[in-house]
Amino acid sequence: MDPKLDLLYRLADDQLILGHRNSEWNGLGPILEEDIAFSSMAQDKLGHSLQLYSLLHQLGEAEPDTVAFTRNAPQFHCCQLVELPIGEYDFSLTRHFLFDHAELLRFEALATSTYEPLAQVARKLRGELKYHVLHANTWMKRLGTATEEAIERMQRSLNFTLPYALGIFEKTDAEAEIISTGLFVGEDELRSRWLESITKVVAQTALEMPDVLSLAPVAGGRQGQHTEFLQPLLDEMAEVFRLDPTADW
């Protein structure tokens, strides 16, 4: 695949799927502020995915709605981390923490991409993503230093989620060209920045940071291999769209 398309599909699909998962907290948040926070982040992420699908459209791919709502799971390039069900709040929070630290660093790096339209979008998104990271850090620190139960749950979530989070950085065949043409610094570099960034926050809690680089990443998502949870999510997401794909909203 063309390196630009390859990179954009991964970015856009991550945003769309995690945005949809975040929206599932609407009405269910443990406190009202968290209900609003996850719903707001859902809205941000859907907006971000639209910007990225619009870039794909400019490069000759189909309309954003068509791309978002008519593909099946094997055509998606998201990492498996984002498609997992929301589970308990501790898992959703941990996923949000691990994903958004990577996302902020990714878009900070993309702000100087040689592909100027993507650099423009990145310069917009990175400011917004700071709020996501701020939110994640606040709750990691709060729950990671709270009661025994809170610490125990957060630790379990961290241990469970980290191998999936490493799947964010799964490389594709286009990786060498993406780096050599200056589109992006590359997944290995991003992973090392990410590890430093999350380690600093975890160090301010009672949680123990596992030896991350010795963990086996849960990969495959970037190649279209997904968990059993993605297709039902896509079916639900596209249910209304598929009733009448030509409807004008």
Next chain:
Amino acid sequence: MHQAPCTKHQVLEWLQAVKDPEIPTISLVDLGVVRGVEVDEATGNVRVHLTPTFAGCPAMDYMKRDVERTLLAHGVPVVEVDISLREAWSSDMLTEAGREALRQHKLSPPPVLDHQVLDLDFLEYAECPNCHGNNTELRTPFGATLCRAVHYCHDCRQLFEQFKPV
């Protein structure tokens, strides 16, 4: 009858009437969402450049229609509205009048960044729109709309909303 084409200045005056759909005291011009106006001297047609405050802002289509409707009502023959991120919105694009309009709506205006790095500590700072003090605390970075955060004033003992710095 042939009408002389309007000037850019006039268009900006007219656009003062177009307010943010969720903050009726502030115009799109003072919000910094209007990034440019071009008038075609030959035809009098107008092109307006808009940029969203937040990429996922659901009010953009509404703002676009409102700009078109307003300028057409002033006799502009053809209005084109272009929405892009070419010049990404930053809260420093708010005008002084815009900051005052936010205060009138009891929204705390974002602190001026002036090219400083938007670090995480910065996001936690806000001035209370009631007592103007800064003995305040960020309660949650997400409020009623994407562009608002919720803070608490320890002096007034009240929650208030802030237009987020970004």
